[in-house]
Amino acid sequence: MPAPQCATCHKARAALRRPRSGRALCGACFCAAFEAEVLHTVVAGRLLPSGAVVAVGASGGKDSTVLAHVLQVLAPRLGISLRLVAVDEGIGGYRDAALAAVRRQAARWELPLTVVAYADLFGGWTMDAVARSTAGSGRSRACCTFCGVLRRRALEEGARLVGATHIVTGHNADDMAETVLMNFLRGDAARLARGGGLGSPGEGGALPRCRPLQLAFRGHARHLLKLLEAARPSAVLDLVHSAERLALAPAARPPAPGACSRCGALASRALCQACALLDGLNRGRPRLAIGKGRRGLDEAGPPRDGEPERAPAPDAVPAF
Numbered sequence: 001m002p003a004p005q006c007a008t009c010h011k012a013r014a015a016l017r018r019p020r021s022g023r024a025l026c027g028a029c030f031c032a033a034f035e036a037e038v039l040h041t042v043v044a045g046r047l048l049p050s051g052a053v054v055a056v057g058a059s060g061g062k063d064s065t066v067l068a069h070v071l072q073v074l075a076p077r078l079g080i081s082l083r084l085v086a087v088d089e090g091i092g093g094y095r096d097a098a099l100a101a102v103r104r105q106a107a108r109w110e111l112p113l114t115v116v117a118y119a120d121l122f123g124g125w126t127m128d129a130v131a132r133s134t135a136g137s138g139r140s141r142a143c144c145t146f147c148g149v150l151r152r153r154a155l156e157e158g159a160r161l162v163g164a165t166h167i168v169t170g171h172n173a174d175d176m177a178e179t180v181l182m183n184f185l186r187g188d189a190a191r192l193a194r195g196g197g198l199g200s201p202g203e204g205g206a207l208p209r210c211r212p213l214q215l216a217f218r219g220h221a222r223h224l225l226k227l228l229e230a231a232r233p234s235a236v237l238d239l240v241h242s243a244e245r246l247a248l249a250p251a252a253r254p255p256a257p258g259a260c261s262r263c264g265a266l267a268s269r270a271l272c273q274a275c276a277l278l279d280g281l282n283r284g285r286p287r288l289a290i291g292k293g294r295r296g297l298d299e300a301g302p303p304r305d306g307e308p309e310r311a312p313a314p315d316a317v318p319a320f
Helices: 027-044 062-078 095-109 127-134 142-161 173-185 189-194 223-231 235-245 273-282 295-300
Strands: 053-057 081-088 113-117 166-168
Touching (some): 053 062, 053 142, 062 081, 062 095, 081 095, 081 142, 113 142, 127 142, 142 166, 223 235
Parallel strands (some): 053 081, 081 113
16 A cells, blocks of 8 residues: 655655654655754743753764754754763773764764763763672662663763753653653652653752653654553653643652752752762672662661651662
8 A cells, every 4th residue: 555645745655654643744744843843842841042052962872863963953043052962881882883873973963072981970980890790689770770870960960061051862752751651650759740841940050951852752652652552642742741730749749859968969868869879889789779769878878857758669760
């Protein structure tokens, strides 16, 4: 059966059908619609003011590549300047190819690129070293937990290094809907409360972060989301918007964040997650930092004054 005609230009054959609207579009019309939607998200959400210096988290993957390309196209209209920031986690046989892809992209778009490495930022620790340290811990998510926390910190440090005023990441609607759904399923009210909106305003001295692709579909959601989407095409965006509109009772709201006693970064406890994890590694007891619930983080530092005890929760990887 031949592909249908593009619903926008009515000339070319459609290359895809959009999950949300069901409209069949050719490649050119899809790209134009996608760029217009990202522009609307940024402008309507007031995410990137004119004059902003924007650090784009560049991993060499599909999402960050699309994000950098679209922002490079839209930068003149938005009045912003871009800096690519890539993170070298120190994973042998894996990261070199991705960093090479990022360097090619930077050269193609003529954008400045800065690479920050875990080894330089975290006292010589790389993900290969973390994997050796946590071997035999029995925690299948151990390395993912470390990498997620440390990558977020590394991107913040890289953005400051290039003089950025804002950070953008390539999280899309599928990513955010999956996060919202996981938090709903495990009853994690604190993360649900923090997960709404298109980013974070930059509390406690942290740089503002946003996700310009949050309302865009990548088209490869997890199995459950695909089943939900089959029954209700708007299910993915419905989940994203539900987090934006979520209102918690006063007793369920998490305490206001403070500053890490060691590095000064935003933290809900005495030590931020990155410092708590590194503390466990440096003491040769990494399981204290990644054990079930928050036992490791609690041992690295007591709760703040007036902060209630939290019920144990499964390990989670924060957004990049």
